[in-house]
Amino acid sequence: MTYFSGFSVPFLLKLSLISISLQVPTSLQFPQENPIITDFDVSAQTRITRGDDHGSDVEWCYQNATCGETTWPSTCLTGKAQSPINFPPLEKTTCTIKNFPRTSYNSQKFSLESNGKSLVIKLLDKTKQQRIHFQWQEQNASYNFNSIHMHWGGNNSVGSEHSIDSKRFAIEMHLIHVRADFKTLPDALSFGKKNALAVLGILFEVDPNLKEKQNENLQPIVKNIHEITHSGVVKNLEEKLNLQAFMKGNHAYHYMGSLTTPSCNEAVAWLVWQKPIKISSLDLDALRTVKNTMGEPLMNNFRSTQKTNERKITLCEIKAGKVKDNVGNKPTQEELMAHSKL
Ligand SMILES: *[C@@H]1O[C@H](CO)[C@@H](O)[C@H](O)[C@H]1NC(C)=O
Ligand SMILES: *[C@@H]1O[C@H](CO)[C@@H](O)[C@H](O)[C@H]1NC(C)=O
Ligand SMILES: *[C@@H]1O[C@H](CO)[C@@H](O)[C@H](O)[C@H]1NC(C)=O
Numbered sequence: 001m002t003y004f005s006g007f008s009v010p011f012l013l014k015l016s017l018i019s020i021s022l023q024v025p026t027s028l029q030f031p032q033e034n035p036i037i038t039d040f041d042v043s044a045q046t047r048i049t050r051g052d053d054h055g056s057d058v059e060w061c062y063q064n065a066t067c068g069e070t071t072w073p074s075t076c077l078t079g080k081a082q083s084p085i086n087f088p089p090l091e092k093t094t095c096t097i098k099n100f101p102r103t104s105y106n107s108q109k110f111s112l113e114s115n116g117k118s119l120v121i122k123l124l125d126k127t128k129q130q131r132i133h134f135q136w137q138e139q140n141a142s143y144n145f146n147s148i149h150m151h152w153g154g155n156n157s158v159g160s161e162h163s164i165d166s167k168r169f170a171i172e173m174h175l176i177h178v179r180a181d182f183k184t185l186p187d188a189l190s191f192g193k194k195n196a197l198a199v200l201g202i203l204f205e206v207d208p209n210l211k212e213k214q215n216e217n218l219q220p221i222v223k224n225i226h227e228i229t230h231s232g233v234v235k236n237l238e239e240k241l242n243l244q245a246f247m248k249g250n251h252a253y254h255y256m257g258s259l260t261t262p263s264c265n266e267a268v269a270w271l272v273w274q275k276p277i278k279i280s281s282l283d284l285d286a287l288r289t290v291k292n293t294m295g296e297p298l299m300n301n302f303r304s305t306q307k308t309n310e311r312k313i314t315l316c317e318i319k320a321g322k323v324k325d326n327v328g329n330k331p332t333q334e335e336l337m338a339h340s341k342l
Contacts, residue, residue, distance in 0.1 A: 060262045076264035082306035083257030084161035090315040099321025104132045105243035116231035116293035121148040143177035143198040152287050154299040156206040161260050161302045162272050171204035189265050201272035202246045210280035217245040222286040231293045249275035255313045260303045
């Protein structure tokens with residue numbers, strides 16, 4: 001899970017290497033009646049660069065001695081509940097997510113963009129009533145879907161952030177959700193709750209048998225990637241995107257962790273689907289044409305696994321259920337009660 005400072009003008013100025021800045025803030029592109037919270041909203045308030053901590057003007061990055069992981073700020077290095085981690089090969093479920101609205105994870109209108117660090121996907125057809133929303137009883141919380149981004153490798157044996165029994169996967173997709181009693185993602189983070197966000201992780205692996213046969217559910221993304229000619233370009237698409245198809249089986253690893261990019265806030269209730277999705281090499285080739293802020297192919301945008309420390313890792317059963325009508329973004333009375341006791 002990451003959130004990126006995206007396309008704010010100060011951010012772009014800070015990155016003096018960037019010469020192209022064609023984009024209006026993505027948050028302005030949503031219909032008025034549909035004020036979806038975007039990562040962009042976060043940037044002004046909680047933008048963290050290495051400059052804030054080190055007096056240097058270098059943005060964080062992956063795999064580079066001057067701005068890579070070992071130089072990331074504060075919590076990233078000192079935190080005891082960091083993400084990602086390696087999962088043990090669990091088989092027995094010891095928790096349950098009831099009424100998970102899997103079928104609502106689809107869209108007819110979405111956007112693709114590269115923010116230089118990842119490929120970001122936003123669903124543009126989710127009005128307040130249709131907003132993807134789920135209740136997580138164990139967390140005493142409801143969550144609203146926010147946005148999606150992906151991590152991938154330079155070759156097919158790396159790319160995911162989490163691993164299972166030390167096995168790494170080719171892609172990890174993150175579906176970010178914000179606790180429903182907070183208006184914005186930065187509000188949720190600044191409140192300092194360990195479960196301010198819920199992130200659903202989905203793992204993808206290359207099936208050599210697929211050869212030319214690509215994953216059809218990934219095609220709405222893959223076949224339009226060439227439109228993302230450089231970091232900052234946003235492409236709006238009116239096509240069906242079936243995210244539900246990526247939620248295979250009924251099991252997901254759960255633990256409490258952090259954002260996987262600076263500022264590494266320890267505020268994420270993680271749910272990583274146990275079953276990986278099969279893709280072909282061709283699908284990955286497309287992803288690797290996404291450009292970073294310097295116009296180079298973006299890849300290996302994953303953080304290495306962190307110490308589990310004393311954290312509990314469980315395997316949860318995800319039970320199907322309907323989205324309640326008009327749940328909107330309000331917490332239930334029960335949740336309010338539970339929160340007031342915290
Ligand atoms: C690391 O980042 C610095 C600053 O952005 C850049 O000048 C340098 O070329 C990068 N090194 C590598 C090996 O990518
Ligand atoms: C949820 O609420 C119950 C009852 O107030 C409490 O015992 C429990 O610790 C809470 N769980 C979390 C994760 O906050
Ligand atoms: C894949 O990339 C990783 C990270 O760059 C590297 O360590 C590994 O050796 C590569 N594996 C293969 C099979 O090329």
